[in-house]
Amino acid sequence: MEPRPLLKEKFFIVVRGKSRKGFSRGCIGRVEAELQHGELMGLMYCGGSNAGSPKSGGIVKREDTYHLTRHQAQLLLFVSPASKRLELLCNPQLFSAICELSQDDLVVVKHKKGHLPGLVKNLMQIGRKENKDDLQMLGFEVEFVDNDNKLSSKKPAPLPLFSAADIVQVVPSHSVPFGLHWKEGQYGSLNRKAVTRINSMPSIGSRARQLRGGHTEHSVIQSLTEERTSSNTHVPLEVGSLVEVMSNSGITVYGVVQWLGIPERKTEEWAGIELDYEVKGCSDGTYGGQRYFTCSGSRALFVPVTKCSPDGRFVCSSTGREPSKPPDMPPVPPFEDLEEDAPPIPESEALSLLVGRMKGIQGHINSCYLDATLFSLFGSSLTLDNICSKPEDKEQPITCTLRKIVNRLRRQGFVPAESVMNFRKQLGCDTFRTEEKDPEEFITVLFQKVLHMEPLLKLRSRQETCQGAYTFQIFLEKEQMGQMPTVQQLLDTSCLSGDLKFEEMPSCLMVQMPRFGNNYKMFSHIIPSTELDITDLLYNSPRECFLCGSLAEYECLQCLSDRQLQPGRIKQYCSTCNTQVHTHHSRQGHSPKALSVPADAASDPPVPRHMMQLFAVLCIQTSHYVSFVKYGPDPHSWLFFDSMADRCGDDQHGYNIPEIRACPELGDFLSQPEEELTWANMSQAPELVRRLLCDSYMLLYQNPAMPLTQPNHQES
Known part of the structure; x- marks a missing residue:
């Protein structure tokens, strides 16, 4: 295998695949040679003060990398983790x-005080450069701006340094009126070790300078005003529309319309907008002493409808003009939202309605955690028929948005990205709107705040x-477990x-599996139990003796892994069997615990088994969530869903x-006895089956005797 030398430098980031010879996901490297079979030999840039010097090498598949320019590589190198x-x-x-x-481009950055607007003043090089091939980490010095269009700093002071990951929004330079003059400040050196200043920022992308060269201040402002006015003359707004508004300071803010109407002492229609983040001077939904809607403090902005424009960040926009898009983009079918909730999709109709491309829920801006969870809950056999049963709930904007998503999925088999983005904004938390979240965080908010349901689980501790x-x-x-445990054993x-x-x-x-973050997994493979037996995990419920079947009175944790007593099964005993089992010399150190036995329990009962059925599995790989969903009772009725x-x-x-x-191959695999699955040759399993076993994150089970059709509501 002779390497082919490269004529020019190439940088890359590892985006997927298993770790191999030093390279793992998120690592940045430089290609040294191209090998046969689509492999790259490269040097890896490590962290620390000498992050820009490659310290180790390795081999990685080309398909597992993403090409970077030197500038991109240096920006990403400063991002941690x-x-x-x-x-x-x-x-x-x-x-x-x-x-x-x-x-002097405007940006919005994450800061300890929240999200703050500021001006980019300098591009900073961090770290030493010992060789010409080394990289230097790049960060941005940002000068904060207050709402009076003045610099927040009153005296020369070091400017804070931000990485590319700290920037959550870039405001186009041409959106700033040129009549607005920013106060210039002189700043000394940051006086940081191994930090140097680049005297001039890159000129590429400086849209402000391009505009200054060909337009006067008056013509630029006039053209922007005409563009917004003409676009708004035919843009119908409604509650839930995603909009953008240019603030008095020239910064574009984004939000979702929560109220439309004519405020007191006004003659034209206004919009009440809940912004993406807090802005000084805004309210919690009140205007002129009157409440029009409720949101977090300093997020409610009230402006005339004519000042609103469609949110230009989203491709699919039914509320305004659409950004340019590929000509072959399939049209989104119109949707008529009927008053009654759509029932779950019958098994006989699921394949014809759901299977294919542009099916399910369309992903957008890190939404896969939410897409996969919603599809698992509402595209499966779990019968969440009545999404909200209280009349007042149906008037809440967020409930209406959720109803439309579910009804559209069940009637048309496709939900456009804008519908889910509306829902994310209405959840009322910054991070739900733009960032990747964990499914368990979203599930808690969904059931508690949106569906107003009491906790699904009641756990008794000790x-x-x-x-x-x-x-x-x-x-x-x-x-405590073998190498390939089942969910029942876990x-x-x-x-x-x-x-x-x-x-x-x-x-x-x-049930959330024992894995944390995107990389750490306690077990490389986990066997999903198609049924969970909860009988022996219920408090104050009769249980059978593990050996003789009589009423159990004791349970023993130490016996759980005993190889002579069917390891992995809960061991509970009647009084007689408990004494006999623990007279064995290998178990004399065990500490069996007495069970709470119901007073009216029979001594020799036929104890009924309490079973739960698997209906969906959420999986994660490289920060991307997908789901496997069971759409009917047939063992082969499984679907695989990927929103991106x-x-x-x-x-x-x-x-x-x-x-x-x-x-259907998943049904074939799971239909085998669990004891055979643990010894199966995973390398020969179908692709999706391997993905399920390796990447399972959360498994969803339902009680067939207690479907979630009539939720218990909390008092709101």
């Missing part, structure tokens, strides 16, 4: 704009306190180790293509 680099790459429009930032939860996190020591061991019991049989049980399976068009004007695939 490595997972944030991948998150930034998932937003190509934002990253492209960051790469083209020029001096037989004393009872607490509610919406999901169940597996906690255990790796040594749940049993976790409950016994933490001395937890279910107060009552849950209607829905969402493909993309059409370029990064700026393209759109994601969601895809749903039938996955």
Whole structure:
């Protein structure tokens, strides 16, 4: 295998694939040679003060990398941890704009006080450059701007330094009226070790200078006004519309319309907008002493409708003019929202309605965690028929938006990205709107704040306190399990180790696997149990003796892994069997615990088994969530859903293509006995089956006798 030397330098970031010889996801490298079979030999840039000097090498597949320019590589090298680099790459429009930032461009950055607007003043080189081939990390010095169009700093002071990942919004330079003059300040050196200043920012992308060269101040402002006025004459706004408004300081702010009408002492129609983040001078939904809607403090902005424009960040916009897009973008079918909720999709109609490209929920801006969760809950056999049963709930904007998403999915089989983006904005939290979140965070907000449902789980800890939860996190020591455990074994061991019991049989049980973040997994493979037996995990419920079948009175955690007693199964005994089992010399050190036995329990009962059925699995790989969903009772009725399976068009004007695939091979695999699955040759399993076993994040189970059709509402 002879390497082919490269004529010019090439930089890359590893975006997927397993770690191989030093390279892992998020690492930045430089190509040294191209090998056969599509492999690259490269040097990796490590962290620390000498981050720009490659310290180690390795081999990586070309298909697992993403090409970077030197400038992009240096910007990403300053981003830490490595997972944030991948998150930034998932937003190509934002990253492209960051790469083209020029001096005095307006940006919005994450700060300890929240999100703050500021001016980019300098591009900073961080670290030493010992060789000409080394990289230097790049960061931005940003000067904050207050709402009076003045610099917030009153005396010379070092400017804060931000990485590319700290920038959440780039404001186009031509959106700033040129009549607005920013106060210039002189600043000394940052006096940081191994930090130097670049005297001039890159000129590429400086749209302000391009405009100054060909337009006067008056003509630029006039053209912007005419453009916004003409665009708004035919743009119908409604509650839930995504809009942008230019503030008095010249910064474009974004939000969702929460109220439309004519305020007191006004003669024209105004819009009440909930902004993406807090802005000084805004309210919590009040205007002129009267409340029109409710939101977090300093986020409600009231402006005339004529000042609003459609949010230009989204491709699919039914509320205004659409940005340019590929000519072959399929049209979104019109949707008539009927008053009654659509029932779950029948098994006989699921394949014809759902399978194919541009099916399911279209992903946009890190939305895969939400797309996969919504499809698992509402595209499956779980019967969440009545989304909201209280009349007042149906008048809430966020509830109406959720109803439209579910009804559209069940009636048309496709939900455009804008519908989900509306919903994310209405959730009322900055991070739900633009950032990747964990499904368990979204599930808690969905059931508690949107559906107003009481906790799905009631867990009794140490037989004393009872607490509610919406999901169940597996906690255990790796040594307690084999190399390829089943979900049943994980749940049993976790409950016994933490001395937890279910107060009552849950209607829905969402079990989160023992993995944390995007990379760490306690087990390389986990066997999904198609049924969960909850009988022995219920508090104050009769249980059978593991050996003789009589009424159990004791349970023993130490016996759980005993190889002579069917390892992995919960061991509970009657009084006689408990004495006999623990007279064995290998078990004399065990500490069996007495069970709470109901006073009216028969001594030799036929104890009924309480079972839950698997209906969906959320999986994660390289920060990307997908889901497997069971759409009917047949063992082969499985679907695989990816909200961002493909993309059409370029990064700026393209759109994601969601895809749903039938996955009957998963039914074939899971129909085998669990003891055979643990010894199966995983390398020969079908692709989607391997993905399920390796990447499972959360498994969703339902109680067939207690469907979630009539939720218990909390008092709101």
